[in-house]
Amino acid sequence: MDRLNQKWILQHRPAGGVSAADLELVHAPVPPPRDGELLVRNLYLSLDPTNRLWMSAREQYLPPVGIGEVMRGVTVGVVEESRADGFAPGDIVMPGEGGWQLYTISAARLARKLKPVPGVPLTAHLSILGPTGLTAYFGLLEIGQPKPGEVLVVSAAAGAVGSAVGQIGKIMGCKVIGIAGGPAKCAWLTGALGFDGAVDYKAEDVGAALDRLCPEGVDIDFENVGGTIMNAVFERLRQNGRMALCGMIAGYNDEGPLPGPRDFGRILMQRLTVRGFIVIDYLPRAREAFTRLGQWIAEGRLKWKDHVVEGGLAGAPDALSRLFTGNHDGKLLLRISPEP
Ligand SMILES: NC(=O)c1ccc[n+]([C@@H]2O[C@H](COP(=O)([O-])OP(=O)(O)OC[C@H]3O[C@@H](n4cnc5c(N)ncnc54)[C@H](OP(=O)(O)O)[C@@H]3O)[C@@H](O)[C@H]2O)c1
Incomplete structure (x- = not known):
């Protein structure tokens, strides 16, 4: 099946707050996955204050996103094609680097399969259980x-x-x-x-x-x-x-x-x-944290809110700016495509 990707490409480094003019939304065909790779349709994008740092040339803890590159971002998605053992279409995953895009080709070794938690929405894997x-x-x-x-x-x-x-x-x-x-x-x-x-x-x-x-x-x-x-x-x-x-x-x-x-x-x-x-x-110790966080959630001692912005990928830059005005209620996320 021919799939058309939508991806936000960083055009220049923002001056002040991020605006849609700092990026360009590009449509391009998705290549098929190669051996050891997954084709993932992204469902939710995590919008984080650090996205603004990644767009800047400031010295930071990861390399800045390059001009002309897909904007970096953490996503949760569904596997649509798998060329790797251990993954099958329909699996819910956090791809290695999801990005501000509809489809991601991810190395399977960098993807994490997410186990559904009864009563907990998928979005929680980008917030309290993420x-x-x-x-x-x-x-x-x-x-x-x-x-x-x-x-x-x-x-x-x-x-x-x-x-x-x-x-x-x-x-x-x-x-x-x-x-x-x-x-x-x-x-x-x-x-x-x-x-x-x-x-x-x-x-x-x-x-x-x-x-x-x-x-x-x-x-x-x-x-x-x-x-x-x-x-x-x-x-x-x-x-x-x-x-x-x-x-x-x-x-x-x-x-x-x-x-x-x-x-x-x-x-x-x-x-x-x-x-x-x-x-x-602390990623190597994630399991320890998720176990205790999960217990506190089950006991009703830890509450959280996910704020999901609707309207698709086109709204990502505007949605990001909500973090800087406080115009959101809980963990800010963007719905990229519908859950399967
Ligand atoms: N070190 C790490 O590994 C790590 C990981 C994740 C996040 N962080 C940091 O944790 C902080 C919170 O991140 P988050 O993802 O949880 O975002 P968040 O708190 O859900 O959203 C950002 C909030 O910051 C407040 N804010 C923004 N500009 C402000 C200003 N000029 N003065 C006062 N408050 C302001 C707003 O709250 P009000 O509506 O109350 O104004 C806004 O809702 C950020 O600094 C982020 O960079 C660090």
Whole structure:
């Protein structure tokens, strides 16, 4: 069967926020898979803040996407043709590198077959039972080292990673304060998710709110945002405090270095640990995390939301920009094609 691919090609590096003009949607025939390869029809595309970094020439943890290349992206798809043992048409997989495209030819050795979990939608493999869950799990438990009774502050707390981090913090016995934009997101944190407090950074001064909600200070800053929000939390880290530096989304649309906290001396005086991490380093331990995350979901202790943007691949660049305005409710995903 002749299949026509749709793929977003990076045309130039964005200045500021991403726009559709930075990429071109190209239609081209799909070549047949060769030995050891799979032809995958992508169902869902994960839209992540790091997509913006990949489009830039900034020094980062992976090579930037080249001009003229298919935009990199993590997908879940269905195998339509298999030239590899162990895979058959109809299998649901995460291809090695899915990309912003309808069809992917993936090396079978790089593809992961996904086992359906009863009662859990496929989209969860790109969120709580996928990279988002791993980021929250290892970022908090390995880097944050939470202990019962400690104060954990999470920024972008109503987002995909942040909402999981706060709930895992509660499971670990921490007092958890979330920072998020708007009353609805803050109400979700302190209501359904059981956070001890929430700060609406769009409506109140973050530092003053933290002084009210946790006058004892902060033990763990799970940092997703950077900039002034990071500074307000950092300045309240108390002795032996830790910053798990997960992301700095407030600076991703800017050029040049991402600025750090203004008082570097605080690390010395308060014996702080500031440690960045990238989730891909923990992939060899994914099974351990998925087992525990799955248990917490089954016990009703870990909730999440997937926000699926409809309308197909053409809407990918516009959908991505929602991460930078907060105009989404949970893990941002795009439906590329219908589930089988
Ligand atoms: N280190 C890793 O391996 C790793 C892996 C995954 C993600 N991350 C990082 O984790 C962070 C969250 O990612 P996610 O995928 O879970 O996205 P997300 O939190 O679901 O969405 C991003 C959120 O960031 C907030 N935001 C955006 N611009 C902001 C600004 N200027 N000031 C304050 N808040 C802002 C918005 O929340 P409000 O609506 O509340 O404003 C938005 O909803 C990002 O920094 C990302 O780069 C790191």
